[in-house]
Amino acid sequence: MIRSRVGTLFQVFIILFTLLICWELILPVHAIPRFRGDSQNTGVFPGPAPEKGKLKWKFKTEGVVASSPIAYKVAVYFGSSDGYFYSVNSKSGTLIWKFKTKRDTISGSIIHHDIIYFGATDGYLYALDIKTGDLVWKSYYEEGFRTTPVIKDDVLFLADRSDYFYALDILNQGKPIWSYKTECNNSSSPALFEEMIFFKSCDHQAYALKLSSQKPIWRYKHLNHLNHGTVAIGNGLVYFGGDDGSIYAVDITRGTLRWSYKTRGRIDRTPAVTKTTVFVGSNDTILYALDANTGKRKWRFKAALPLRSAPVVSEGNVYVGSDDHFVYSLNSQTGSLNWKFKMGQKTRSHSPFIKDGTLFIGSNDKYLYAIE
Numbered sequence: 001m002i003r004s005r006v007g008t009l010f011q012v013f014i015i016l017f018t019l020l021i022c023w024e025l026i027l028p029v030h031a032i033p034r035f036r037g038d039s040q041n042t043g044v045f046p047g048p049a050p051e052k053g054k055l056k057w058k059f060k061t062e063g064v065v066a067s068s069p070i071a072y073k074v075a076v077y078f079g080s081s082d083g084y085f086y087s088v089n090s091k092s093g094t095l096i097w098k099f100k101t102k103r104d105t106i107s108g109s110i111i112h113h114d115i116i117y118f119g120a121t122d123g124y125l126y127a128l129d130i131k132t133g134d135l136v137w138k139s140y141y142e143e144g145f146r147t148t149p150v151i152k153d154d155v156l157f158l159a160d161r162s163d164y165f166y167a168l169d170i171l172n173q174g175k176p177i178w179s180y181k182t183e184c185n186n187s188s189s190p191a192l193f194e195e196m197i198f199f200k201s202c203d204h205q206a207y208a209l210k211l212s213s214q215k216p217i218w219r220y221k222h223l224n225h226l227n228h229g230t231v232a233i234g235n236g237l238v239y240f241g242g243d244d245g246s247i248y249a250v251d252i253t254r255g256t257l258r259w260s261y262k263t264r265g266r267i268d269r270t271p272a273v274t275k276t277t278v279f280v281g282s283n284d285t286i287l288y289a290l291d292a293n294t295g296k297r298k299w300r301f302k303a304a305l306p307l308r309s310a311p312v313v314s315e316g317n318v319y320v321g322s323d324d325h326f327v328y329s330l331n332s333q334t335g336s337l338n339w340k341f342k343m344g345q346k347t348r349s350h351s352p353f354i355k356d357g358t359l360f361i362g363s364n365d366k367y368l369y370a371i372e
Contacts, residue, residue, distance in 0.1 A: 020104055033106035035068035035148050035351050036270060037312070038235070039192040040233040043272030043279075045354035046214060049314035053329060053339030056358055056370040057093030063360025066182065066348045068108035068148060070178060071355035073132070077116055078360075078368055083128070085118060086368075087133060090355065093370060101126070106351065108148030108189070112155075117156060119145020119168065125158070126291070127172050129313025141166075141176030146351075147230075148189040150197075152211065156188050157197055165190070165199060165207075167214065180214040182207070189230040189270075189350075191238075193252065198231045206240055206248075207254060218255025223250070229333030230350075234273035235292050241267025241281075246279050247288075247294060259295035263288060269310035269350060274320065277332065279318050280308030287320050287328075289335060299335035303328065310351040319354070321347035321361055341371050 011068060020272035037045045063082030070077050076090045082106035087096040095238040098260040111116035115136055119125045121144040127136040143161035150157050155177060156168045167177040183203035185193040190199040196217060200206045208217040221243060231240040237249045237258055243266050249258045265283030272279040277298065278290045283306040310319035318332045323346040344365030361369045 003207070008234050013078055025080070031073040033070040033111045033149060034150065035070055035189075035353065036232070036310070037353075039150050039152070040273075041189070041230055041270055042234055042274070043273060043310060043312040043351065045312060045314040047315040049317050049354065049359040050319070050329065050357055050359040050372050051338075052195070052339045052372050054339070054372055056372045058367040058369045059086070059088050059093045059366070060097070061366050063104060063366060064348070064364045065366060065368050066106045066364075067362060068348070068351040068361060069353045069360040069368060070109055070111065070347055071353055071358075072111050075131070075357075076353070076368070076370070077090070077109055077111075078362060079107070079109070079118065079120070080366070081106065082364075082366075083180065085120075086130070087111075088368065090360075090370070091360065099126070099128055099133045102142070106177045107145050107194070107273045110151055110153045111153075112214075113171075113320065117149055117151070119147070119149065119158060121146065121161070123195040125149075125156075127170065127174070131281050137173040139168070150190050150192050151193055155211075157192070157211075159190070159199060162309055165209075167211070178214045180207075180209060185218070186319075189231050193233045196252075198233065199238055200229070200231060206238065206250065206255075208238070208252075216287050217253075218250075220250050220255045220257070221372070229268055229350055230270040232273045235275065239271045239273055239278055241269070241271065241280060242269075245282060245284070246288070246293075247278065248296070249278075249292075261288070261290055261295045261297070265306060268306075268308045272311040272313050274313060274332075279311040279313065279332070281320050283308070285322075287311060287318070287330070287335075289318075289332070301328070301330055301337075305346070307359070309347045310348050312352050312354060312359075314354045319352060319359055321349065321352065323347075327352070327361060327369075341369075343367070344371055
């Protein structure tokens with residue numbers, strides 16, 4: 001009897017241990033905080049979602065907060081045009097630390113093994129200790145950075161403002177592993193899927209490269225500029241907007257066009273992607289909800305001014321900031337308004353971030369807002 005109970009307890013232990021391991025394997029989708037929620041740039045965040053549309057706190061800087069914030073553990077991290085990169089308590093809005101760069105910091109950041117990485121327009125890629133803000137290392141690239149990096153297996157992928165896209169060794173102070181030259185400067189943050197990396201360039205092309213060798217898998221060329229915004233990946237497709245006002249869905253393995261949808265304004269920011277729907281904001285003041293597989297419009301929501309902050313999704317709601325000073329929360333199925341929150345000025349923050357029922361977003365009024 002005792003042996004039977006011991007055997008049963010051992011089996012229970014094995015089951016629980018296996019479940020724990022499986023859970024750890026599931027966690028990495030959101031384990032590395034990134035400005036679009038994951039390495040595919042989907043803009044989808046786990047709950048709880050912000051439900052009240054009320055101010056929790058706001059934090060004042062001395063410059064425009066166009067940097068996309070990310071939240072991790074007790075802090076939210078972001079840059080400002082005042083030349084500082086900030087760590088602020090995500091519950092109270094009090095300063096934890098700030099780090100001085102030589103110029104403005106408008107790109108987003110990523111955390112890996114308790115080090116936060118971001119690029120600045122002063123030409124440096126910075127690696128800081130997330131607890132203290134102390135410099136771990138910095139690496140200089142003359143043209144500077146306006147895009148957000150992504151990391152896989154201790155390799156950081158990032159485009160600077162030159163014609164190059166880089167794979168950098170973060171265990172060797174950001175030394176290049178390989179670089180890939182495009183025909184124009186790159187202002188698109190990359191997206192990762194399996195062993196491929198995707199980005200856009202102002203040479204009118206979207207690129208898919210092999211992670212290990214920078215060898216092109218495909219290039220999608222268009223007659224109009226594809227320079228603004230970032231690609232998002234889902235449903236076997238790569239989604240991105242163009243200066244011609246269209247959103248494109250391209251096959252992830254072949255680079256062939258599946259569908260496109262035309263709006264009446266330039267698309268500056270990244271679409272949000274779920275299993276069924278693509279949400280994209282346009283300079284024509286409208287947020288569009290499109291069928292992810294066909295591009296057919298499901299609904300649209302009209303703001304007063306252009307939508308130049310990327311939409312994000314959480315628990316059946318979609319959130320988007322506008323030049324009309326408002327952040328909107330909409331029902332993702334119907335497009336009906338849940339609430340709207342007014343900031344002091346418009347937002348040009350590339351993407352909000354959601355954590356623990358709070359939405360973090362920067363504004364041109366020099367504040368970072370926490371909205372619950």
